[in-house]
Each structure stands twice: as structure tokens, then as C-alpha cells.
Amino acid sequence: MKTFNVNIVTPDGPVVDTNVELVSAKAQSGELGIMAGHVPMVAPLQIGAVRLVLGGNTSEVVAISGGFLEVRPDQVTILAQAAEKAENIDVARAKEAQMRAERRLQDKQDHIDFKRAELALKRATNRINVSQGKL
Amino acid sequence: MASLRDIQTRITSTKKTSQITKAMQMVSASKLNRAETNAKSFVPYMEKIQEVVASIALGSKDVTHPMLVSRPVKKTGYLVITSDRGLAGAYNSSILRYVYKKIQERHKSKDEYVVIAVGRVGRDFFRMRGIEAIESITGLPDQPSFADVKEIVRKTVDLFSEGTYDELYMYYNHFVNAIQQDVTEKKVLPLTDIESSGGRLSSYEFEPSAEEILEVLLPQYAESLIYGALLDGKASEHAARMTAMQNATDNAKELISSLTLQYNRARQAAITQEITEIVGGAAALE
Numbered sequence: 001m002k003t004f005n006v007n008i009v010t011p012d013g014p015v016v017d018t019n020v021e022l023v024s025a026k027a028q029s030g031e032l033g034i035m036a037g038h039v040p041m042v043a044p045l046q047i048g049a050v051r052l053v054l055g056g057n058t059s060e061v062v063a064i065s066g067g068f069l070e071v072r073p074d075q076v077t078i079l080a081q082a083a084e085k086a087e088n089i090d091v092a093r094a095k096e097a098q099m100r101a102e103r104r105l106q107d108k109q110d111h112i113d114f115k116r117a118e119l120a121l122k123r124a125t126n127r128i129n130v131s132q133g134k135l
Numbered sequence: 136m137a138s139l140r141d142i143q144t145r146i147t148s149t150k151k152t153s154q155i156t157k158a159m160q161m162v163s164a165s166k167l168n169r170a171e172t173n174a175k176s177f178v179p180y181m182e183k184i185q186e187v188v189a190s191i192a193l194g195s196k197d198v199t200h201p202m203l204v205s206r207p208v209k210k211t212g213y214l215v216i217t218s219d220r221g222l223a224g225a226y227n228s229s230i231l232r233y234v235y236k237k238i239q240e241r242h243k244s245k246d247e248y249v250v251i252a253v254g255r256v257g258r259d260f261f262r263m264r265g266i267e268a269i270e271s272i273t274g275l276p277d278q279p280s281f282a283d284v285k286e287i288v289r290k291t292v293d294l295f296s297e298g299t300y301d302e303l304y305m306y307y308n309h310f311v312n313a314i315q316q317d318v319t320e321k322k323v324l325p326l327t328d329i330e331s332s333g334g335r336l337s338s339y340e341f342e343p344s345a346e347e348i349l350e351v352l353l354p355q356y357a358e359s360l361i362y363g364a365l366l367d368g369k370a371s372e373h374a375a376r377m378t379a380m381q382n383a384t385d386n387a388k389e390l391i392s393s394l395t396l397q398y399n400r401a402r403q404a405a406i407t408q409e410i411t412e413i414v415g416g417a418a419a420l421e
Contacts, residue, residue, distance in 0.1 A: 009183055011281035011362055013176030028351075029343045042187065043342035044351040068351055070187050070339075079184055081281060081355065 002036035005075040006052060008062060008083050015083045016062060022053040023076055025069055034071055044068040047122045049130045050078060061086045063130035065123045082123075089131040098124035139405065142398040146391055153387030159222070160380035166277050167313065167373035173278055174310070174366045181363055188356045191345060192326070200349040201296065202357065205325050211248045212300035213238065214291060214323070214361065216307040216368040217257030219273055224379035226308060226316065226372055227256040233318045234306050235264070249300055251291055253365065270294070277369065284365055288358045295324045296354075307364045308371035314378055316371035323360050326353060 001021045008016035023034045026048035047065045054060060067080030101121035192203060215234050217227045242248050245266065252258040252268035253275065261268055272287045295303055303324040308316040341348050 007179075007183075009180045011177055011180050011359060012173075014179055027342060028347070032342075039340050041340035041342055042191065042348050042352075044348055066355070068187075068348065068355075070183075077183055077187075079180065079187070079355070081285070081358075 001055065003055065004036045006078070007075065008050070008064075008078045008080065010080050010083050012082075015085065016052070016060075018052065018054065018060075020052045021055050023050065023069075024053075025050045025064070025078070027069065032069070034069075034076060037073075038071050038076075040073060041071045042068060045078070045080070047119070047126050049126065050083075061130050063089060063127045065126065084127065084130075086130050089127050091128060091131050094124050094127040094131070098128060139398065139401050142394055142401060146394045146398065149387050149391050149394065153384050153391070156380045156383040156387065160377055160384060163373045163377035163380060167370060167377055169278050170366070170370040170373050171310075174363075174370050177363060177366055181359055184352075184356050184359055188326075188352055191339065191341075191349065191352065200346070200353055202324060202326050202353045203349075205327055206301050208301045210246075210300040211241070212251060212291075212294065212303040212324075213248060214251045214303060214305040215253065215257045215261075216305070216364060217252070217254035217260075218368075218372045219255040219275065221256065222379060223372055223376040224382075226375035226379075227254075227260075230306055230308055230318050231257060231260045233320075235260075237320070251287075251294075253287065253368075269299075275365075275369075277373070279365060279369065281362060284362055285358075288361045288365075289354075291361060292324070292354050292357045295357075305361060305364055307368040308375070310367050310370040310374060313374045316375055319364075321360075321364065323357055326357065 003019040003021050006016060006018055006020050006023055007014065021035065023032075025032050025034075026046045027043040028046055029043065032043060045064055045067050048063075050062045050064050052060045052062065063084045063086070064078065064080045065082045067078060067083070070077045070079070098121060101117050101124055104117040105121065192200075213234060215230065217230060221227065238248060250261050250266055250268045252261060252271040255273045258268050258271045258273065270287065270290055272284075276283055291303065294300060302322065305321045305323050307319055307321075309319040310316055
């Protein structure tokens with residue numbers, strides 16, 4: 001099958017640079033699957049997992065938070081504020097973050113920024129899910 | 136003339152100081168290395184986002200976004216990037232002097248501007264002049280990751296969107312090389328001067344729409360501009376500190392050698408005097 005180049009770049013450096021057959025990501029408007037020869041486009045992504053099918057049965061999962069996807073004729077770039085490969089995720093830290101966010105949400109104090117706590121929870125949950133292979 | 140012991144004490148203490156400055160210089164040198172690596176790994180992200188922003192914002196003329204439009208300026212925001220600690224030569228003072236001069240030139244009253252301070256030195260500088268920074272961050276790590284600065288960066292961009300200020304300037308030391316750092320002024324918001332690098336790009340399809348993409352993209356772009364400046368500033372800080380400590384060590388060495396000379400002279404004078412006394416005493420006995 002035809003492959004194309006995928007780059008996942010974050011402010012802390014490139015995370016992924018590889019050739020794949022298919023990229024599947026969660027855009028804000030819904031699930032997206034991209035294969036070689038896709039029309040150029042740009043779409044913002046949700047906090048979620050990006051699956052890279054490397055060919056055959058191998059695939060890789062990357063946890064993404066806050067970013068967007070750019071498709072060009074010869075390559076796909078994902079610009080994210082944070083991205084981690086499944087095997088690199090620090091589960092203990094993610095769990096801690098999840099608990100902290102949950103506690104904040106339950107506290108129901110006025111000065112807590114709910115939206116931010118919710119986002120933090122989403123990010124932590126996403127990372128845990130990705131590291132456990134759940135999509 | 137100082138006594139032998141006085142000179143000896145001064146030599147010892149200067150030696151100790153030079154050991155400390157030498158150590159600080161080496162620490163800064165290794166931190167500079169890391170900071171440069173960080174700044175380098177940020178480059179691909181910055182280039183990419185710039186490319187996309189340019190092709191969307193310039194590519195489709197009918198798209199507008201509050202961040203792209205200059206509005207009448209009632210209040211100006213100044214983001215000043217300094218360090219937490221001193222001992223970095225002219226790193227902080229040159230930037231603060233520059234900003235302060237600019238502010239004095241541009242504004243007559245304190246209602247016309249606000250200051251956001253990064254670093255303790257900058258915050259205290261403005262506080263001493265009766266300007267309380269509306270937002271400040273101190274204790275930034277030496278190698279800040281994006282997660283470390285996300286809060287301040289987002290806040291800064293949000294304050295513009297909320298209308299707290301209508302334009303935002305950022306001041307930092309641009310890292311040229313280990314011995315040169317330039318004070319740089321950069322207008323961050325509104326994003327009026329987006330450079331298009333690499334010419335016209337393919338026209339994109341937008342999912343769901345260009346406006347909604349700009350909604351996500353532009354804040355992220357502005358945030359990365361600021362983050363880039365922070366990294367640049369950190370590299371400059373380490374470089375400035377390294378140079379300053381290098382100078383301090385050199386000066387200490389010079390001082391030690393001149394003190395040693397003085398010490399030897401004094402020692403010799405004392406010996407000569409002793410001999411003269413003995414000879415004088417012997418002569419008196421004859």
C-alpha cells in the first residue's frame with residue numbers, strides 16, 4: 001500500500017517522524033482517516049488518540065492534546081501542544097493528574113476554574129487510555 | 136603599607152571567590168548547552184505553525200479574526216522577560232533600561248499600559264518604580280518545557296482577547312552567540328506581520344471552517360511566539376551569566392597576581408629591614 005510521511009511536532013521537539021499507510025485522528029468535527037493522496041486540508045483536533053498504521057498489522061498510538069492536523073499532498077503534520085507515544089507515557093503521573101483534576105471538580109469551590117480542571121481531567125484520562133491501548 | 140598578614144588574607148579570600156565564580160561559569164556553560172538544544176528542538180514546531188498560519192491567514196482574504204485586526208489602542212501590554220537571579224552581567228539591566236525608556240517615551244500616564252513580568256528582577260524593578268505587574272511569573276526552571284510556561288503564556292494571550300490591552304509588545308534578549316545577546320522588541324499581538332515563508336502554498340480545505348480553525352490556530356501561534364522568546368531569553372541568560380563569571384574569574388586572577396607581587400615585596404622589605412637591624416646592632420657592638 002502507498003505510504004506517506006507523518007510528522008508530530010510539539011514545542012518540546014518532534015515526537016514522531018515516520019512513514020505510514022493510514023492516520024486516524026479525532027478532529028473537532030469527528031473522526032478522520034487519512035491515507036495517501038488526501039486533499040490538502042487543515043483540521044483542529046480534540047484531546048485524544050492518534051493512530052498511525054505503519055503497514056501490515058503494526059500500528060502506533062500517540063496521545064495528543066490541543067493541536068491541529070495539516071494534510072499536504074506528500075505529507076501530514078500534526079502540531080500539538082503535547083504529544084506522547086503510548087510506550088512513553090508515565091502512567092503513574094497521569095493517574096496522579098487525573099485524581100487531582102477529579103478532586104478539583106468535586107470541590108465545587110468558586111475560585112476554581114472549572115473549564116481548566118475539566119480539560120486537565122480529559123488530558124489525563126486520554127493519556128491513561130492510550131497507554132493501556134484503549135481507543 | 137598593608138601588613139603581610141593582611142595581604143595574605145586578601146589573597147586567600149580572592150582565591151576562594153574565584154573558585155566560586157569559576158564553578159558558576161562552568162554550570163552556566165552546561166546550562167547554555169542544554170538551553171541551546173531546547174531552542175533548537177522548538178524550531179521545527181515554530182516553522183511549521185508559522186507556515187500554516189501564513190498560508191491560512193494570507194491565503195484566504197475573506198477570513199478575519201480578532202487577533203488579526205489592529206484595534207484602536209487604549210492600553211498597551213508589555214511582556215518583559217528577565218531572570219530570577221542576578222550575576223548575569225548586563226543581561227537584566229540592559230533590557231529593563233530599554234523597556235523603561237520606551238514606556239516613558241510612549242506613555243504619559245500609568246493608565247495607558249500594563250506590565251507582565253517574567254523573572255524576579257523584572258518584577259522588582261517595576262515594583263520599585265510604582266508599577267505593579269498585572270501578571271508575573273518567577274522561579275521558571277532553567278530548561279522550561281512548554282508545560283511549565285503554558286499558564287503564563289495562555290494568560291497573556293487571553294488578556295488580549297478579553298481586551299485588557301489592545302496590543303502586546305515583548306522584550307527579551309535574543310541569543311546571537313555566547314558573547315553577544317541583543318535586546319529585542321517584538322510586537323506579538325495583534326498578529327499583523329505574519330511572514331509568509333516558502334511562498335504560496337496549496338489551498339486547503341478547512342474542516343469545519345477557516346474561522347474555526349483560526350480560532351484554534353492563532354492563540355496557539357501567539358503562545359508559541361512567546362514560548363520561543365522565553366527559550367531564547369533563557370539561552371541568553373545562561374550565556375550572559377557565563378561571560379560575566381568568566382570575567383569575574385579573570386579579574387580575580389589579575390587581582391591575585393598583583394596581590395602576590397605586593398606580598399613578596401613586603402616580605403622582602405621586612406627581611407631587608409631585619410638584616411639592616413642585625414648589621415646595625417653588630418656594628419654598634421664593635
